[in-house]
Amino acid sequence: MNQLFKRFATALCAGMMLFFVSVPSVYAEEETEKIMLPSGKDVEWFQLQMDLTSRHNSENDRLFASAVVGLFQGDEVLYTGYYGETDIANQIPADENSVYEWGSISKTLIWVSAMQLYEQGKLDLETDVREYLPEGFFQHLSYDEPITMLNLMNHNAGWQETTRPIWETEENKVLPLGEALQAIEPAQIHRPDEVSAYSNYGAGVAGYVIECITGQDYCEYVHEHIFEPLGMEHTALNPTHSDNAWVYEQRKNMKSYQFFLGNCVDLGYCLNYVPAYPAGAATGTLSDLMTYAQALVNEDAPLFQNPETQKLLFTGTDFYGDSDIPICAHGFWCEEHAVRTYGHNGATTSGQANMIFDLDSKIGLVVMVNEPSGNWYINYASDMAFGELSPEKYSSGTAEKTKLDGYYLNARSTYQGMLKFIPYLTAFSLENLGNFEKLENNLYQLRHESKLIGESAIILGEKTYPDGSTAIQEPSVDLIHDRFYLVKLCLFTVYVLLAVSAIYLLLIRRKLKKHGKWTSYQGATVMTAAQIARIISFLALLGTYVAVSKFNGGIPYTIGAVLGIMQMLCIAVCGVSAVTSCISIPSHQNEKKMILRYVLNTIGCILPIITILYFEMYQFWGC
Amino acid sequence: MDKKYHKRILDLIRTDFITMNGGKNNMKTAVILGTLLFGGLGFLFSPLMGLYVPLGFSGFFVPMMFQNEMKYHSEKMFALLPINRKDLVRSRFIMSVALYVACAVVFYLLMLISLKLKPYYMMYGEDAENMDIIKMLAKVSNGQMTELGIFNLLYFGAFSFGSTFISGYLRKYFKDAQAFDITMSKGLKKATKRDYQYTLIAFVIIVVVILGVIDVLPVQSAVVPVMQLLIQLAQIADGFLLGAVLVTMAILSTVYKYICTILEYDEKEL
Numbered sequence: 001m002n003q004l005f006k007r008f009a010t011a012l013c014a015g016m017m018l019f020f021v022s023v024p025s026v027y028a029e030e031e032t033e034k035i036m037l038p039s040g041k042d043v044e045w046f047q048l049q050m051d052l053t054s055r056h057n058s059e060n061d062r063l064f065a066s067a068v069v070g071l072f073q074g075d076e077v078l079y080t081g082y083y084g085e086t087d088i089a090n091q092i093p094a095d096e097n098s099v100y101e102w103g104s105i106s107k108t109l110i111w112v113s114a115m116q117l118y119e120q121g122k123l124d125l126e127t128d129v130r131e132y133l134p135e136g137f138f139q140h141l142s143y144d145e146p147i148t149m150l151n152l153m154n155h156n157a158g159w160q161e162t163t164r165p166i167w168e169t170e171e172n173k174v175l176p177l178g179e180a181l182q183a184i185e186p187a188q189i190h191r192p193d194e195v196s197a198y199s200n201y202g203a204g205v206a207g208y209v210i211e212c213i214t215g216q217d218y219c220e221y222v223h224e225h226i227f228e229p230l231g232m233e234h235t236a237l238n239p240t241h242s243d244n245a246w247v248y249e250q251r252k253n254m255k256s257y258q259f260f261l262g263n264c265v266d267l268g269y270c271l272n273y274v275p276a277y278p279a280g281a282a283t284g285t286l287s288d289l290m291t292y293a294q295a296l297v298n299e300d301a302p303l304f305q306n307p308e309t310q311k312l313l314f315t316g317t318d319f320y321g322d323s324d325i326p327i328c329a330h331g332f333w334c335e336e337h338a339v340r341t342y343g344h345n346g347a348t349t350s351g352q353a354n355m356i357f358d359l360d361s362k363i364g365l366v367v368m369v370n371e372p373s374g375n376w377y378i379n380y381a382s383d384m385a386f387g388e389l390s391p392e393k394y395s396s397g398t399a400e401k402t403k404l405d406g407y408y409l410n411a412r413s414t415y416q417g418m419l420k421f422i423p424y425l426t427a428f429s430l431e432n433l434g435n436f437e438k439l440e441n442n443l444y445q446l447r448h449e450s451k452l453i454g455e456s457a458i459i460l461g462e463k464t465y466p467d468g469s470t471a472i473q474e475p476s477v478d479l480i481h482d483r484f485y486l487v488k489l490c491l492f493t494v495y496v497l498l499a500v501s502a503i504y505l506l507l508i509r510r511k512l513k514k515h516g517k518w519t520s521y522q523g524a525t526v527m528t529a530a531q532i533a534r535i536i537s538f539l540a541l542l543g544t545y546v547a548v549s550k551f552n553g554g555i556p557y558t559i560g561a562v563l564g565i566m567q568m569l570c571i572a573v574c575g576v577s578a579v580t581s582c583i584s585i586p587s588h589q590n591e592k593k594m595i596l597r598y599v600l601n602t603i604g605c606i607l608p609i610i611t612i613l614y615f616e617m618y619q620f621w622g623c
Numbered sequence: 624m625d626k627k628y629h630k631r632i633l634d635l636i637r638t639d640f641i642t643m644n645g646g647k648n649n650m651k652t653a654v655i656l657g658t659l660l661f662g663g664l665g666f667l668f669s670p671l672m673g674l675y676v677p678l679g680f681s682g683f684f685v686p687m688m689f690q691n692e693m694k695y696h697s698e699k700m701f702a703l704l705p706i707n708r709k710d711l712v713r714s715r716f717i718m719s720v721a722l723y724v725a726c727a728v729v730f731y732l733l734m735l736i737s738l739k740l741k742p743y744y745m746m747y748g749e750d751a752e753n754m755d756i757i758k759m760l761a762k763v764s765n766g767q768m769t770e771l772g773i774f775n776l777l778y779f780g781a782f783s784f785g786s787t788f789i790s791g792y793l794r795k796y797f798k799d800a801q802a803f804d805i806t807m808s809k810g811l812k813k814a815t816k817r818d819y820q821y822t823l824i825a826f827v828i829i830v831v832v833i834l835g836v837i838d839v840l841p842v843q844s845a846v847v848p849v850m851q852l853l854i855q856l857a858q859i860a861d862g863f864l865l866g867a868v869l870v871t872m873a874i875l876s877t878v879y880k881y882i883c884t885i886l887e888y889d890e891k892e893l
Contacts, residue, residue: 407859425851429858432766486859493856493864496849497871504875508882515886542845549844 035078037071038339038358039387043078046071049384053376054083062264065257066094067369067377068286071385072294074362080286083377086254086370089266099234099250099283100368103346105355106237106282107203109222111313111331112296112303113210114149116225119309122213125149125330132209134178140622142188152206153331154318155198155476158190162201163417165554167272167349171240177208177218180275184554187416187622194465196318196327197411198476200279203331207278218278219243226303230291235284239277247283256350256370267372270350272552280346290366293343293355297362314342314359320461320473321442325394327461333475336459338387345378352378358386380451388456391447395457399437399445404430407486408472408479417622418544418560421615424488430472430479436460444472488614495611498604499538502531521594522587523580523601530577530605537570537608541617557620564620567612578605635706635714642691650687657683662730666737667746670774671756673734674781677727681785684719685792712797712885719789720877727782738774767858775862783873790880797888 034042050069057063066084070077082094117123123132128146130137141147143158151157164184168174175183181204190197211218219237227235236244241251256267274281295302301310316326316334326334332342335356343356343364349372357364365385369375408430413423430436436444442462450456461473471478482488509528512518540563547555547563555563581598588594612618643651658676665673692698701711737743744751752758761770768776856865 421848425848425855427855428767432769434766489855489859490864493852493868496852497868500872501875504879508879511883511886515890517886542848545848546844549847 035073037363037385037387038337038341038361039383039385040338041384043071046384047079047081050079050081050083050377050381054081057084062088062259064259064375064377065255065264065370066098067367067375068094068098068100069377069381070286070290070366072290072364072366074297075294077290078363080290082286088255088257088264092253096285096287097234097250099236099247099254099285100353100370101280101346101348101351102282102284102289102353102368103280103348103351104200104203105289105344105346105353106278106280107346108296108332108344108355109226109237109282110203110206110210110278111153112226113218113221114153114206115309115313115330116304117210117213119305123149123209125153129205129209132212133205134212137178137182138185138188139182140185140187143191145192147192149206149209150317150330151192152199152202152209154196154328155202156190156193156196156318157199157202157205158188158192158195158197159186159199159201160189160197160416161199161412161414162186163414163419163548163554163560165552165556166200166276167274167552168239169272169552171242171273174239174273174275177204177211177275177277181205181208184276189415190411191466195411195471195480196473196476196478197413199412200276203279204276207276210278226292227288229302230295232284232288232291235282235288235292237277237282239273239275239281241283244284251283254350254370256372258371259374267350270348270372272349274348280348286366286368289353289355289368290364293357293364293366296342297357297359297364320459321463323439323441323443323461325443325459325461327473327475335382335386335475336389336393337383338390341382341386347372354378354382356382356386383451388450388452389458391445391455391457393457394439394443394459395437395445399439401435402438402444404436404444404472406431406481406483409482409485411471411478411480412476416616417619418555418564418617419548421492421541421617424485424492424615427482427485427489491607491611491614495608496538498608499534501604502534505531506535521597522584523577523598526573526577526580527601530574530601533570533573533577534604534608537567537612537617540566540570544617555620560620564618567618571609571612571618574605574609578602578609581605631710632714632717635711636718639688639715639718642697643688645691650683650690654680654683654687658726658730662733665730666733666742668743669754669756670734670738671777673730673737674777676730677723677778677781677785680723680726681788681792684723685789685796688715688719689796708889709885712881712888715793715797716790716877716881716884719793720786723786723789727785731778731782734774734778735771738770764858769861772857772862775866776857779862779866779869783869786873787876787880790877794880794884794887797884798891 034044036042037046039046053063064084065088066086067081068083069079069081071079080096082096082098084094086092086094086098114123114125118125126148129149129152130147147157162184163186166184174180181201184201186199186201207218210221214221216224220243222237223243226232227237234244234246234250236242236247236251238244241248251271252269254269256270258265258267296310299307301307304310312330314329314332316324316329318328319326325336326340328334329342331344333344335341335343339358339360341356341358343354345354345356346352351368351370351372352375353366353368355364355366363385365382367377367381369378371378406429407427409423409427413426414420415423433446434448436446439445444460444462445457446460447455447457462470463473463478464470469481469483471480473479506528509518543563544555544560547559551559578601581601585595585598588598657679661672661675661679665671665676689698701708738757741751741755743754747754757770757773760773761768764773853865853868856862856868859865
């Protein structure tokens with residue numbers, strides 16, 4: 001019995017010893033297995049956040065339509081999530097076969113292709129791209145300075161946004177790349193290298209450069225040199241997706257949705273075809289985009305002959321102020337999170353996507369959704385994986401605090417032609433955002449409430465153009481300081497008010513006539529004609545905006561011509577009316593009321609003429 | 624305009640004041656108390672309540688002015704007196720607009736002081752922050768609008784609406800004082816030609832909006848630049864620029880209604 005008790009006690013002690021020794025080691029093993037994300041959280045936490053949001057998405061209380069999320073580290077896929085439905089009405093769930101549009105992530109294929117040609121010695125990043133393009137390819141260049149591939153990568157070749165339609169709704173209307181680019185060539189409004197303004201056209205040109213150098217269709221080149229080596233069988237690049245029959249069919253299962261006042265609005269299939277397709281037509285599965293992103297963090301650089309080329313790809317080519325913090329690395333955007341990340345995001349009329357990775361930890365994230373704006377996953381997933389920039393990273397806390405006064409215009413807009421008024425309606429002030437901390441080297445930091453917890457910061461640069469004007473640098477775009485912004489806005493406002501006042505003046509005239517109190521006077525008919533002209537001019541201005549929204553993001557030439565000629569006629573009528581009033585003043589010297597009437601009419605005609613001329617509302621030619 | 628003319632206009636204004644003060648149970652006390660109440664509440668609790676001053680004043684001022692005249696049918700008296708109809712219209716427009724502007728300016732300044740001193744914070748302490756709608760709206764604007772900008776936008780909007788309303792009220796009164804009688808049941812009123820016109824205009828607007836929403840007409844796209852301009856103006860100079868635009872629109876509308884009233888009243892059979 002004693003022996004039995006001893007054996008039992010020994011076994012118990014041994015078991016307990018084994019338990020206490022082994023349990024911590026098991027936990028230790030579990031702890032070492034936990035993969036920490038740059039945000040400081042682990043993968044399980046990340047997955048939980050993604051799942052929790054999905055659980056709140058019910059049929060009656062919809063938060064999003066669908067989202068697919070992939071997280072990886074090097075070659076290892078850490079997590080994939082497929083949430084919601086790609087077609088709510090037909091209850092088609094998002095899954096590994098769902099295809100989403102990459103949007104501007106497609107541009108990274110151009111930059112990778114360019115670097116492939118660079119390492120083969122076929123493309124020089126600092127040579128004028130006109131040397132590779134057919135002669136006379138550009139028709140609207142304003143400067144003789146060379147436009148290099150680096151300019152295209154940094155989006156600082158000087159082009160404004162195009163005013164011509166940028167997508168087609170019918171497959172058979174899609175022009176070949178070269179012709180499509182020539183049809184939408186925008187005006188070059190800045191000297192190359194000076195102003196950064198994100199340009200889809202510029203990226204399209206870069207794609208065409210690849211086509212011209214290789215003598216191969218750009219789409220075929222990408223398939224052969226990127227998709228096939230990586231085994232990306234479920235991605236199409238052609239604007240009509242005709243280069244991949246599987247994607248072509250799968251795309252028909254994906255609708256797009258927009259949340260408006262809490263309601264999920266079905267936008268339909270949104271099959272818009274972008275002829276300048278290198279800028280944003282790729283469409284494919286989550287798995288394929290993740291494969292592509294994994295290749296970009298792979299030190300063996302499977303897309304390049306020499307891994308050094310990939311290293312070069314991720315070296316900065318544009319920087320904040322005079323600092324060494326990169327904004328852009330050969331076309332890839334750099335973001336300051338808890339770590340520095342590289343990647344690109346994209347948006348089309350049907351959805352959004354984001355590809356972002358940290359080259360040090362080799363952790364990457366891919367998110368794709370079928371909503372053209374908004375969506376929780378697009379807004380938060382990257383911060384959950386990569387954290388946010390700590391205000392203490394670049395600031396010692398003793399940095400000088402300053403307010404950035406004045407109004408800033410987004411460089412990515414239309415500064416020539418009929419849509420010149422648009423940037424003036426979207427200008428903004430940085431003053432109310434709070435105090436900026438001035439760091440060294442024309443670098444600013446703005447602290448703000450974190451999306452997650454606590455406080456975070458954003459970095460902005462400042463640069464001075466050769467003409468002495470300044471701009472704030474944001475990723476992908478300069479915000480140009482305009483000292484005379486208020487004057488220009490006031491001019492535009494007066495133009496609108498004069499159109500409104502013309503309506504009242506016409507109503508008063510009608511009323512007077514009805515009551516038999518109308519007495520004609522010298523120049524009365526021309527004055528009335530000018531009032532009608534002011535109203536027509538304003539309606540023509542609204543017409544340009546309507547044309548942009550109705551005709552695939554731009555104004556077709558014929559419609560532009562009609563609106564432009566209308567504005568010219570309005571200028572002529574207002575001009576004649578102003579001259580008639582001026583001539584009439586001397587013959588009514590003793591009639592104060594009449595003189596006032598003529599003077600007001602002259603002012604009321606000259607101001608719209610100045611506005612129409614300054615904002616180039618008549619200019620239907622060019623882009 | 625000579626001094627005699629000024630005196631004549633001032634005399635007419637004085638006559639209206641006397642008429643307004645006479646009679647029992649007139650609305651004057653209620654309107655003054657209402658204005659002071661909302662002004663006081665606005666000052667103490669939230670400048671947003673001060674918006675009721677221009678709105679309320681515009682709604683009740685003209686009925687207050689003519690209540691006794693309607694009650695005792697003394698509007699016909701002006702047909703017997705040697706008074707130019709044009710002068711009568713002018714004096715009443717001047718009086719209404721001047722009083723309205725004076726009242727709106729005084730309460731605007733009062734609300735500005737309230738916005739600056741924030742007496743409601745003293746009363747409610749930290750809880751007031753959760754009730755400060757203006758501050759919340761400024762926050763929602765992502766720093767593009769200040770608290771003063773938001774207040775100005777709303778106040779100038781209310782002011783412009785109010786002034787348009789007052790001039791419309793005056794026009795309607797001069798056109799048909801009986802139709803204006805607020806004591807008369809709506810159901811008993813005879814629909815006038817203008818009522819049909821307004822109904823038709825409202826119907827057309829509704830149809831256009833519906834066609835815009837269902838995307839048959841490009842209404843949404845045409846409205847975008849106008850909305851952008853208004854937003855832009857609202858963001859600039861603490862909303863004073865948009866304020867100036869709204870006031871200009873109100874002036875245009877008031878002048879138009881004034882001219883219409885003169886023409887219509889001149890031809891009216893009294």
